[in-house]
Amino acid sequence: MYVVEPVGKTMPYGVNRAPLGTPFIYLPPWTGNILAPAVPDERGNFDHYQPSTPGFEAAHLFGSVRFTLDVWERYLGQSVAWHFRDHHERLEISILPTWNNAQFGYGYLEVGSQFETDGSILPFSLDFDVIAHEVGHAIAFAVLGVPGLGKEFPEYVGFQEAFSDCVSLIAAMHFPSVIDNVLDETRGNLYLANRLARFSEFSPHSQIRLANNQRTMAEFVHGWKNEHDLSEPLTGAIFDILVDIFHESLVARGLISSEVENLADVAEADPAARAPLQDAFDRAFARRIDGFREALLDARDVVGMYLAETLWALGPDFLDYGDVATAMLAVDEVETGGGFSRLIDRNFRRRGIGELHAGRRINNRPRRGHSHSARTLLPRDISNFPKMSYRERVLLARSMSI
Structure with a gap:
């Protein structure tokens, strides 16, 4: 893979419109001019680049x-193994500072x-959550693949977003500073607002969504408008599984009692239980800070491994959240003999996962197959787009020339 900072690139990859309005697919590689690339020092490192200097964003x-x-x-x-490997040898990582989004697509x-x-302008090239989320899509496409035409259930796109959020969350938990800050802030009570539960809090007012949420599939049975909203019941269930495994690890280590673990379950629904719960965590955390850290890292790795094994077990055609729950329970049966099955099943069921399903997408421009999704576009979809006139092709070439 390689990073480019194009000079003169005016539109993102994916579906765009030519000067006379005809839609077309725009895919890499970028062949125009670029800014000078970031280069390593004699040891192969890039830490000589300082914030706000040329090359720093690319290196980051x-x-x-x-x-x-x-x-x-x-x-x-x-x-x-990239899902686009038949057409591109390497992933092009591109910075388009004038565009207000981020995406992973074919190549x-x-x-x-x-x-x-x-x-103010906040570059996504410096936002780890956004970047890791897009890598999550890359992983999902590489392992899971793209549904066949007419075989995409709504929950496939929701799964893509939920899995990618979890990729970001688990990756962030590999920074010791993140683990330390979260534990210092919460004293181990992860249902308090904390860094793990907030995605892309790049600025104080711009977090994308919460892993710690109360959304259920009942909200989407009559339809949905946004795949990020649709993803939240699944993301929330996985976050709850992470927290419950963390709690069970704390109990197994003798760091909290089973009564405190049960109180944590009560506190999710009963605000009156939250103050005594926090008091209990404060006391326990003060006694064994290192034990809390070890338990959280163990929970991180269990959930990361379970998600990876679940991904391997799924297929893209007609995928729904119930398939995810079934696959994760099967993984747990193999790994622990069903040791976490009770809490996994409970957290999925509380969200209506496996029992309720998303209705149709509600918007004014419904997608038709892959041709309206930048993420799932494949080269085969080019044939589904209308042909441009010679005049429009010339105008487009001129508008994209450097």
């Missing part, structure tokens, strides 16, 4: 992608910027 972006892959390739048990991972109301 590449490092974040590589770090996330390193974490998840360990859980997967092998290197990620590329592209990041733009967040434009704040006060006029």
Whole structure:
């Protein structure tokens, strides 16, 4: 993989419209001019680049992608084989600072910027959560694949988002500073607002969504508008599984009592239980800080491994969240003889996962197959797009020339 900072690139990869309005697919590689690439020092390191200097964003972006892959390739048990490998040898990681989004697609991972109301510009190339989330899509496409035409259930796109959020969460938990900050902030009560539960809090007002949420599938049975919203019941269930495994590890280590673990379950629904729960965690954490850290790292690795094994067990066609729950329970049966089956099943059922299913997508421009999804576009989809006139092709070529 490689990073490019294109000069003169005016549109992101994916589906765009030509000068006369005809939609077309725009895919890498970028062949125009680029800014000078970041280069390593004599030891192969990039830490000589300082924030706000040329090359720093590119180095940070590449490092974040590589770090996330390193974490998840360990859980997967092998290197990620790109789903676009038949057409591209390497992943192009592109910075498009004028674009207000980020995406992974066929042969590329592209990041733009967040434009704040006060006029400030926050580059996504410096936002680890956003970058790791897009790497999550890359992993999902590599292992799970893309549904066949007419075989995409709504929950496939929700799974893509939930899995990618979990990739980001688990990868962030490999930074010792994140673990220390979370434990210092919560004293082990992870249901308090904390870094793990917030995705992309790049600025104080711009977090994307919460892993610690109360959303259920009942909200989506009559339809849905946004795949990120649709993902939240699944993300929330997996976060709850992480917390419950953490609690069980604390009990097994003698760091909290089973009564405190039960109180944590009560506190999710009963606000009156939250103050005594926090008092109990405060006292326990003060006695064995290192034990809490070890328990959280163990829970991280259990959930990371379970998610990876679940991904291997799934197929893209007609995928729904119930398949995810069934696969994870099967993984637990193999790994522990069903040791976590009760808490896994409970957390999925509480969200209606496996019992309720998402209805149809509700918007004014329904997607038709892959041609309206930048993430799932494949070269075969080019034939589904209308032909441009010669005049429009010339105008497009001129608009994209450097």
